[in-house]
Amino acid sequence: MKTRDRILQTSLQLFNEKGEPHVTTNYIADEMNISPGNLYYHFRNKDEIVYFLFLRYEEQMQAVLEVPKSRSLNMEDMWLFLHLAFECIWQYRFLYRDLDNILGRNKKLRIHFRRLLQRKVQTAIDICKGLAEVGIMEANPEEIEALANNIAVIATYWLNFQGIRHEHPGREEDHLGRGVYQVMILVSPYLRQDMRELLYRLSHDYLD
């Protein structure tokens, strides 16, 4: 692996484990057994590392947010969308844990993050509309828009909320599954009865 990629990979791991504010560029260089000078040859400072990690996150999330257009949507699309979105957030969870802090420091990143958030809301709207068209879901456009916003808020802040709520957060993977569940609970009242039951069964299998 190229040094540049190794720096990004090591940084991502350390940021996720320790929290981005507690990891310095020297710490990263130490962990990799390279000199700080070598690290600075590839990245000007820590914010630049954060920015390039964000670009990877953005690319991955944009792929998740592609709604299939060639066929009608089904429940599995919603499920898969949420699962992949939360998985992607989980991989780059350091961004979310100190979101205000990181976005406050970096204007370019803030603009990208905003665009991505709008994209998420739009994808949630598209999926809900698709499900409404085939009769799986029953909701009017106003409900769908409000629902899509709530989906985006829960998806964005669920890990932070769990972090504040529990003194000993336990396995964070559990929070992730619980996050998908919390979003599904948002959607479920708008589903057709049989789909709602299917959803409950799937949720419980998924959480156990």
Place this chain on the structure above:
Amino acid sequence: MKTRDRILQTSLQLFNEKGEPHVTTNYIADEMNISPGNLYYHFRNKDEIVYFLFLRYEEQMQAVLEVPKSRSLNMEDMWLFLHLAFECIWQYRFLYRDLDNILGRNKKLRIHFRRLLQRKVQTAIDICKGLAEVGIMEANPEEIEALANNIAVIATYWLNFQGIRHEHPGREEDHLGRGVYQVMILVSPYLRQDMRELLYRLSHDYLD
């Protein structure tokens, strides 16, 4: 007004306007036309000011979270609860705008904030149970618990979400009303049909 109270009031105003990270104790003293020494006579540092402001917020929020026990609940209780809760968050909005940052710096505050968050979830559960008992709402205990958590997440992070989503946030008061609306939308699918219609009407009056 006593100097101590004036310091707290001025700090609250500046924190809300400029963001807590951008306001120093010197800035606060300047604004009040007192010497930094006078300020330090009352508070050791900025974190102590933040802490005492939080205690005021906590006291006010705890009063909001008192669910009436002597009579059965109705829709107006839910509405009033949300309206007062958001109003209280709005008054101390600086806490929420840099929540990770502020809680990360101050362990005592983190513990208090966690307790308050648990209290919020519990109050949401109590209100939903009360509404279910009198037949206004229809939801099983599992749905109520998941719903209460979603209510707490939306109430806690709505302002942050709006702040990230909009480049020019516009009047923040609008975000507040929109926050109440977003929570009501969470609750509405579980309401009896006539109550649901009442809710929609009230929401629109409230937002216009």
